[in-house]
Structure formats: structure tokens, C-alpha cells
Amino acid sequence: MSTQKLTIAKAINASLRTALETDPKVLVMGEDVGKLGGVFRVTDGLQKDFGEERVIDTPLAESGIVGTAIGMALRGYRPVVEIQFDGFVFPAYDQIVTQLAKMHARALGKIKLPVVIRIPYGGAIGAVEHHSESPEALFAHVAGLKVISPSNAADAYWMMQQAIQSDDPVIYFEPKRRYHDRGDVDTTAIPGPLHAARTVREGTDLTLVAYGPMVKTCLEAAAAAAEEGKSLEVLDLRSVSPIDFDAIQRSVEKTRRLVVVHEAPVFFGSGAEIAARITERCFYHLEAPVLRVGGYHAPYPPSRLEDEYLPGLDRVLDSVDRALAY
Amino acid sequence: MSTQKLTIAKAINASLRTALETDPKVLVMGEDVGKLGGVFRVTDGLQKDFGEERVIDTPLAESGIVGTAIGMALRGYRPVVEIQFDGFVFPAYDQIVTQLAKMHARALGKIKLPVVIRIPYGGAIGAVEHHSESPEALFAHVAGLKVISPSNAADAYWMMQQAIQSDDPVIYFEPKRRYHDRGDVDTTAIPGPLHAARTVREGTDLTLVAYGPMVKTCLEAAAAAAEEGKSLEVLDLRSVSPIDFDAIQRSVEKTRRLVVVHEAPVFFGSGAEIAARITERCFYHLEAPVLRVGGYHAPYPPSRLEDEYLPGLDRVLDSVDRALAY
Amino acid sequence: MTVDSTAARKPRRSSKRAGAKKAAGEPELVQLLTPEGERVEHPDYSIDLSPEELRGLYRDMVLTRRFDGEATTLQRQGELGLWASLLGQEAAQIGSGRATRDDDYVFPTYREHGVAWCRGVDPTNLLGMFRGVNHGGWDPNENNFHLYTIVIGSQALHATGYAMGVAKDGADSAVIAYFGDGASSQGDVAEAFTFAAVYNAPVVFFCQNNQWAISEPTERQTRVPLYQRAQGYGFPGVRVDGNDVLAVLAVTKAALDRARTGEGPMLIEAFTYRMGAHTTSDDPTRYRLDEERELWEAKDPILRLRAHLEKQGLADEAFFAALETESDALAKRVRDTVRTMPDPEDMAMFEHTYADGHALVDEERAQFVAYQASFAEETN
Amino acid sequence: MTVDSTAARKPRRSSKRAGAKKAAGEPELVQLLTPEGERVEHPDYSIDLSPEELRGLYRDMVLTRRFDGEATTLQRQGELGLWASLLGQEAAQIGSGRATRDDDYVFPTYREHGVAWCRGVDPTNLLGMFRGVNHGGWDPNENNFHLYTIVIGSQALHATGYAMGVAKDGADSAVIAYFGDGASSQGDVAEAFTFAAVYNAPVVFFCQNNQWAISEPTERQTRVPLYQRAQGYGFPGVRVDGNDVLAVLAVTKAALDRARTGEGPMLIEAFTYRMGAHTTSDDPTRYRLDEERELWEAKDPILRLRAHLEKQGLADEAFFAALETESDALAKRVRDTVRTMPDPEDMAMFEHTYADGHALVDEERAQFVAYQASFAEETN
Ligand SMILES: Cc1ncc(C[n+]2csc(CCOP(=O)(O)OP(=O)(O)O)c2C)c(N)n1
Ligand SMILES: Cc1ncc(C[n+]2csc(CCOP(=O)(O)OP(=O)(O)O)c2C)c(N)n1
Ligand SMILES: [Mg+2]
């Protein structure tokens, strides 16, 4: 066993390093990933150690980055692409949706597209426009992509390992506001399945489902609720496509109440899919409708408003109370 | 009153013609919209009558089309943009999501973006890849856009009039497989609100909600169910953002059962949002979970499989039976 | 798949501007065979083919055209949902396709049936997507011929990325990306130029300027000849007579050789003409005059090479007759194969969305099986 | 906002290639004032300014730099979340900004504080988005100065569309789109070139090549000088010394005049240098050497004009002293304004998503009000 205490950012860095070391086909590419080490330093030191042929600073063109990554994957490489911020993925959206997601099926399985797209996402970092968004639903709706998001350092490390090893395109959403959260990372552990949810706190009265940055918020909410005598179970979803509905179902059959929390706008967000499917699966178990806590139907606001826009402790607890009141 | 029997395609054409005649600021633009009249002839004859300055054949570049339309809107024009097929909107997705949708808010309301984006969408026309998709959820999730889809000729005419008159960007999804369906269009009528749903068949046992091409399918399903003694109410949603939840709620409070039907994949589709919100609003009214009928989590299949992929009469009735069985 | 004795020289330094000199309005284009079938010389590109090779190119073009015509007929008969004919572009495709080596990689758009032929893809495999039984019916790696790409311009980036990979591998293969005049307007093509230039990728951009993008003439895409686009990205562009199979072969071979020896990307604009409709769904009478087509019939790529073969006595009646028979046989095989091409199984919908599986796909597949079984039950 | 007596000639036919001649490795650039402050002539571009106008340009640059420096300080003090400094790019921005007419329309990126100044936008209005109180704190139509655009390259298309509208209106205004060297790689910028060329739109593309896109040098975006990009799209490109306010003014005015007289688009590459960090979040020591910056300090746009003013006796000590006082006052006003800039009301989140309203926004607004009210109740 070899356990280190790492931040999420450093855990991703370590995972990329491991992949570059163990598989000569792995490439890292994106804007400023080289000397600068990325604007969040997630790729820090990699170009120095693996050279410009493996860690590639690209022209400023996201469609070009993803499009050429597809080409390199066709040549047998396994590119790990960085999109600098959530709001800048859209120039690449066509390549992701019409090519990356569909090419394996188009070729009747004859070719594989092992491309990982890293996207630092989410708000609460006081940034300017386009730097705080949560577009995961726009990828989960698209068949052919897998969409995941770690909430802690160990997952950040292992989910990146598994994403790179996957022969499918994976969108890896990094909870940027949690980049500096530390956790134990055992780089010799045997990881569980990539798309399985994990119960991060057991409870009996209500289930909170979250992923990425909102897991911590939900744990805080559960701790606060505990002081009021409410027992909340918290599930870290880890994967948004596929979603581990079995795990949610198991929990809801026990707690009979579900609140889904994400930063992304509620309207057409992950919460909608989870609410719809879990209601179908657990119709006779649910004591209350599945409630959703998330962003409003508005562009992500100027940062001085983000505390109001984002789901925080109070809004989560408010929904918990509403669900428990049924 | 001036009522004509028109196909949906002709009704849109007539509506564009009216708009070009009455407002010198209205422009029509897109690939092949001029001499050819569009690949579906929806803009047939418009360039001949209004000239190349008003009906503009563009270079083959969707981002350019939407991006320049934004610029023209800033100059005071009201561009109506055609995207040739659903699957080709993605190169413009960045301009739509990061610019068109957000610019009004970015300017604190100081500028308006009256741009209509016409997208022929949906399947069942035996086409090759990228020509049969239903990407409406990918627009509805984005605040700042309005998303609508007519199901009949009269709506096609009037909703286009209202879309053009709206000061907000409107994504106007045209049910291409229904282009040739005829209906009465009264071009002097006073239309109802753009975003209001309409009850197209009254019923008492279950509500079917659909929009665009699936309305007809649902009406057929309701007729078939009637023969078996089941009374289905059919709601034509007409608008996917905003959604007329009040109308759905009213209907569900009466019928107590709801099935949502769309061509788009079920996972993260409109049905999820409707199921989630209606379950919340009608928790004590629902006798069955809201069921969803739609496409599978797979790329739109080769056309020889589309009958299996798309929700048809049988699949709708199957879900109706399942809902009624609760 | 290369005509190996093609003696195309590597472009000299000066060739960067080959074709850049304007002659009376129209830019010069590289031509080695006049519309009348006369061999002419060009300072930068030359070619020396044996009679057998010349007949081979002729055969390629004739068979490709016959296949293409048969597909059009099959569409009219309802066997295909759509067909995108290459009529008129045979020289551009056979010339460039025959310039490639087995280890080169080709990224076509949706009309490169002639290139597919050169790469050894069975023509009947091209028909699946147009019939609606698949989205691409061949294994790209079998002939280093990628699937057809419908979203205009996308494949230029895939080609560039592939070429970057080739360079990383230290291989001396080259990559060729096909696209149209309309595609030149897409941001993806521009970004491909940028990436290819910056990384000096071994990729040849082969633009078939057939002068139309559905109903839009090339003037809707550019106001200067397209080959000039390359220069502003820092690599050479050249316009070649796209109806002259010899010139296309020579220029493409030179460009591929250039790429494989580390000299980076190049843009070839093959100036040609789409003789037919955009696809079988299209009606060109709405937007262009018959006269234009007639003008181009005089420049027909096949007639031109035939004239040359005949004038030079390089092929006899027996050759042409045998080719006719071979064409008929090909057409028949295509017909028979398409007509018996089975529809995919329903369950195929649930295959190949993912390589590693996906829980939702499993769930939906199971539901579908149950749903279908419910009919069986009812019938019981 | 024009310096009207600017006697920039319309570029002659030959000027299409101005700057295209290479001199010892580096392409020629248009220069009218040497780094030492000497006036020089250029065959295609000339300028003749009064002492007052020269002092005006100097004042613009000094005040812009002072404002910019103050904003950097305010960021360090926590009053702003971020600042994108224009340090070093004052001449490129003031020269081009002063070349515009009131009725022209400007599409900036996020660093055009000097252009905003020329357009009459109150500098304090630029700070709102960097403080996080809004996404764009001015009315674009008040000064024909669009909001800052953060998504790289997008605004090039808005500018082109706007210019197409200007042409439709038959107006003789021109449009100018700013973007960086990095932005030149974006498909949107290429598509803007295509649209502008095809419709002959009255738009000037003004690329500030400050040689860096965050940590990436221009070689990551192109292997030839960027101004050459234009030619392949069928319009002229020129490289101007971006640290020479006179040359920038002359070239931009000529390009705008060209556009307004129906000669279509033009690309100006202002060759300059980002003296500071990309933004206050950036650490340039990780990727570039101090020496480079030092080299460019010798070409400082402000010192250069000051040297000229002093050498020619066009400004006296009193002028410089008064300007110093004015700078201090500006800085103080900026400081005071920012510090008292109020946060937006919570409810502002629900404003302006739509012009015509949206039922969901109404619903969420009502829920939010009820939610907030619930706290008030609890407190009661
Ligand atoms: C992104 C995208 N937009 C629109 C289309 C529809 N479309 C198919 S072919 C075509 C014209 C292509 O013209 P060109 O690139 O010249 O190729 P050609 O068909 O002439 O071979 C268009 C607009 C598409 N396939 N992809
Ligand atoms: C589409 C997009 N991708 C990435 C970014 C992140 N980003 C912001 S500025 C910048 C570099 C821009 O360089 P350049 O165009 O040269 O302008 P400069 O900052 O030098 O003025 C990058 C990559 C962005 N804003 N938009
Ligand atoms: Mg073409």
C-alpha cells in the first residue's frame, strides 16, 4: 500500500503521470498544459518530464483540440484533452457530439475512441463569465459518451486511471472549487467499478444524491441535519452517464425520500432524470416527491451573486425539510 | 377571415413571407435558402420576391451563420436563420449557447437578440446519419433561449409570426416528417400565447403529452385506445422552454396518469423534466408514475431501424397500458 | 495502391507558387493532359506512366463511373434511400487515390467512391449507409480508408490528428483529407490548417472544388481561388485540373511525398465539376443552367484519357470491349448484392454505442426484449 | 472620437502587399515613429498631426496606463476578482481607437480598455465584470462599443454580421473587431474572414499580436506572420508596429476608410507585446524569460511618443505635470468608485434572462422570494 495525502488537483496530476509512465500511447493535450502546467496547475511538471511530444500545448481552438485528439485516437493513441474552463467546451461540442460520441457505433465497433476530456467545472471561485458553469447534462443526454465527476482525491486519481483505460470517450468533470481539498490516495488500491455510486454517509430519513463539488455540501448538510435529529444518507453518484440507479433505488427504498443536488440549472438537469427514473422505480416507496436543488434558469450570474445562485447548505436543508414535511 | 389549407412547410413559407412583407428588418438566411428554396423548399420563392439582400444564401458554416445573425440583430435586424438539418446545428452550438442565449443578460437588458433559428428535426424520413435527430433538450437546458415546435399548419404559421416578433432568441423546431401534413390556416386569426399548451383531445383516464411530430402519433394512439374503451387526453405542448406546466398539471389532476412522448432519447430528455416537475406538483394526484416514451440511449440508428427506434403507436399504447395498470 | 512508376518530382521551392500566376482572369492550374487528350508538360509536375498504367487509370475511372451510375439507378428503384454521385469527379478521385500508398491513411467525405475503389474497399460496402442498413459498412483499418463523414469539414481535423500521430510514430506514411469547396468555409477546416501547419503534420488537404455546394456556387464560399487559402497558414497550395487524372496523380503524389519526407502539409485544389445533382434528392435545374454542364461535358475526365489512349494507340478495341464487359459484371454484382442486403436486426440498435458497455443500454435492451416478447405472448 | 486631420491616405493598390516584403527574417511592418521617437515615412501610410493631437494621443496612452495600473492594484487589494492588463498595448489600442468615427462600431475582446477610453466609455464601467457585479456594465449602443467578449474569437462574427447590416442600411460606417494572436486559431475567426470576404462587409479585423496567448507563444498558433492570413481569404492584410501609435492610427484609419467606401474587409496585425501577466491570475515567470520583457521595454509605446514630443519641443514640463495630476485624479476616482460599487441585489439573478419573460423564471423568482421570506419568518 502506498497512501499519500493529496489535493484533488495533485491527485489528477499524479494519475496523469502514472498513465504517461505506464502507457506510451497516453498523451496530454490542451491550451497551456505545457510549461504553465495548466491554469490550475493540474498538468504541472508533466511536459518537463515527458516532453513536448507527449504533453502538447495546442493552438487556441477547442474544436481543433478534440478533432485532432480523435485523429490521434484513430492512430492508436489515448489522448487526455484539457478544456480550460467549462464555458469553453462549446466550440468543441460538434466534434464531441457528432464525431467522438458516434464514431464507434458508426464503425460498427471496428474502431475505438479512447479519448478523455477533462473539464474543470462549477462555480464558487469568484470568476468572470463562462468560468463557473456545469454543463454535464448537455453531455449525458448524448449517447456514446460517458460522463463522470470525482468528489475527492482518491476518486480523482482512480477515476482518471479508469477513464484513460476505458475504450470509450469519457468526459471527466473536475470539481474546480474543490481542487485544493485533500484526501488519502492509495495508488496501489484496487478501485471499484468506475460508474458505481458510493454511500458516503448512511442515514435512514432521506437520501441526498450529489456528485462532484456538491458531495461535500451534502455531507455538511447531513451533519447539520443530524444535529436536528434527522438522519440523512448521502450518495456520491460519481457518474452521470451511466447513472447508478440501482444504488439510488436501494437507498430510497430504505429512506423513502430523495433530494438531488447539483450546481447545474435544475431545468433539464441531472435531477430531472434521476427524479423521473427513481419515481418510476420506487413509486410505492416514495413518501414525498423527489426534490431537486440546483441552479436557476438564468445564465450563471456575476460572482457577487453566486452564493445565492448556487445550492448551499441552507437551500439543501430547505429542500430536505420540504421533503420530510410530506 | 382568410383561411387556407396549407401544409406545414407551406404555412412556414407563408409566415416568412408575411414577415418579410410587413417588417423590412426581417431577414432569412442559411445554406441553400435562396434559389433552391431550402432542401425542404420551406423558403421557396422568397429570394425571388425579396431579393438577395433579404433572403441570404450563406457560406457553409453554421457558427458563421448564427454569429453573423447575432451581429445583424445587434444592428437592428430580425434574422430568421435556417439550420439545414438537426444534426448540423452543433457547429453553431457555441454561438447559440455562449452568445445568443446570454447576450441580453450580459448587457443587463440593454440589447435585444430577436433571432429565430429554424431547425427541421426528427426522424422517420429514411435519411442518412445526422438527418433525423431531436436535440431540443440540449437547447431547453440553456437559459436565455426559447424552444418551440409546432405540430400543425396553423401553429406553424402563427408560432413563426410570434417567434419573429419576440425580442428573445427562439429555436423553432420544425417537425420535418410532418412537413406535408395539411391543415387550415387562418392568417387573420388572433393567436393564443406562444408558450401555452393546447388540449387537442379531451379524455379522462390518462394524459398524453407531446409536441411536434409526436402529437399526431399520440392522437392516433388515443383513437386506438378509445376503441378499447380508454379515454386519453392529448396535450400538444407546443413549447419546450418554457413548458406550460400549469396546463399539464390541470390535465393530470383530472386524469391522474401521465405519459410523455418524444422522439428524442429518454435519458435527460424533456420527459425527465416533465416527469420530475409534474410529480412534484401532483404528488397526491398521480395514480402511477409518469412514464416516458422516446428514443433509446444510442445514436440515431440507420434508417432501416428507425421504426423500432422511434416511439410509434404500439410503444405509446404499451406505456399507456403500463400506466393504467397501476 | 500506388502507381509506382509515377515520376512526379517533389515540388521545387518555386512550386509553392505553382498555379499562382494568373492567366487572363482564371488562375493557372496544373495540367498534363488537355481536354482534347494531348499530353502537355508542366515545369513543376511531371509524370511518366506505362501504357498499362494509363489503361489502369482509365479502367478505374470507367468502373467507378459505372458503379456510381448503377447506384443512382438503384436509388431510383428504391433500393437506396439516397445516393451522392461522383459523376464528373472521377479523375480527381482516381488520380489522388492512386497516388496514395497502402500505408497512407485516407479521410474521405461522403462522395469519394472513386478513392474508395483505389483503396480496395469493395464498392458494395459503400452502399449500406445509403440504403440505411448501417452508418458505414467497412472496417476503416482494413484499407486505411476512414468512414464517410457527413458533417461537413469534421474529418479534416481527424486527418490532421492522425497525421500528428504518424509523425509521433516516426513513420513515413502520409495522410490525405478530402473535402469540398463548400467545406472550405467551415471553421473545422481552418483549424485543421492551423494544427497541420503548427505541428508540421504529414497531411495533404485535397479539396475537390466541384464548383457547387448543393445550390451555392463557389463564390458564396470565397472570392479568391481556394488553393490560395493555404499560403496564409504557411504551407503551399496548388490548383490542379481536377478532370486531368495525370495531373491529379502527379500533384498528389508530390504532395504526399513532400509530407512523408517531413515537409509538412499542402493544399491541393482539384478544379472540377459536379456533373450531376448534389444527391438524388437534389434538383439542380432550380439553381443552375444546363449550359454550364454542357461546357463541362467537353472536359470530361474519361473521354479525355480515352482520346489520349486512342490517339497514342495505347489501347485497342479489345481493351475497351473487355472493360465494357467488366463494367457490366460489376454493375450486376452491385445490383445483386444490394438487393439481397439484409436489414439489420432490431437488436443492433443496442450494439456498439459503447465499447465497454453502459448500464442504461443494458437496461433499455432488456426492456426492448420484454416489449417485443409481449407481442409474442399476445399472439400466443 | 476621430483625430480628424489624420491624413492617412487610402492604401494604393500596391499596398495590398505593404509589409509583405521580408527584411532579414522578420516581415516588414508599417512604422512611422521609431522606438527612439524619430518620425519616419512609409510609402503607403502617412500621417500629419498637430502638436495638440500628438499630445492628445500621449495623454490617452498615459491615462489608460494609469487606469490599468490602478485596476491591477485594486485587484491585489481584493476589490476586483481579476484584471486583464493592457500594459504595453496602449499604442495599438489608442491608435486604433482614435481612428474610429462616432458612428463606427467596435467589437472588443476583454483587454480593450484603451479602445473603450477612446470610445468614451467611462473606465469605471469596465470594472464591474472584473469585480463580479455584472457581466458587462455599459450600454453598448451608447458609444457603439460592444460588451467585452470572453469566449475567444466569437465577436469576430458579431462584428462581421453587424457590418453586413451596416452595408444593408447603405450607411458609410465601418466596424472594427479586436482579437488576439491566440484567437486567430479559432474557427470563428476564420469563418468571420469568409463571411466578410464573401459579402464584402465593411469590417476591419484588428489583431493585437502581443506574442502570447496566456503561456503559448505565437508559434503555437501560426508559422507565418498573422497578417498574411487575410490574403488567402481575398482581402489585404498588413502588419503595423503596434507600439507606434502614429502608425497604428494611420493604418487603421486607412482600413476603416477603405471599408466605408465599399472596398471590403482588411486585416491589421498590430505587432506588440504583452508586458504584464495574461491576467492577475497568471504567472508568466513559469513560461517566459525576463529578458524578453526587457527587450520590449525599450520599445515602450509611451516613452517613444514622449521622446518625440520632447525632441520636437511639442510638449513642455507643464503639460507633463498637468497630465500627472490628471492621472492621479483619474486613479483616485477609479479607486473611490470601485470601492463603493454596490453588489447587485439578489433578485437581479432573475432579471434579463429574457426580454419577453419566461414562465419558469417567474416561478423560480417566486420560489426564491418565498425561500428568503422563510428566513425572515424564522428570525421573527
Ligand atoms: C455541418 C453541415 N452542414 C450542412 C450540411 C448539409 N450539406 C451536405 S452536403 C452540403 C454541401 C457540401 O458542399 P461541398 O463541400 O462543396 O461538397 P460537395 O457536396 O460539392 O462534394 C451541405 C450544405 C452538412 N452535411 N454538414
Ligand atoms: C473559447 C475559449 N477558450 C479558451 C479561453 C481561455 N483563454 C482566455 S484568454 C486566452 C488566451 C488568449 O490569447 P490571445 O487571443 O492572444 O489574446 P490576449 O490574451 O493575448 O490578449 C485563453 C486561452 C477562452 N476565453 N475562450
Ligand atoms: Mg462542392
Ligand SMILES: [Mg+2]
Ligand atoms: Mg495574445
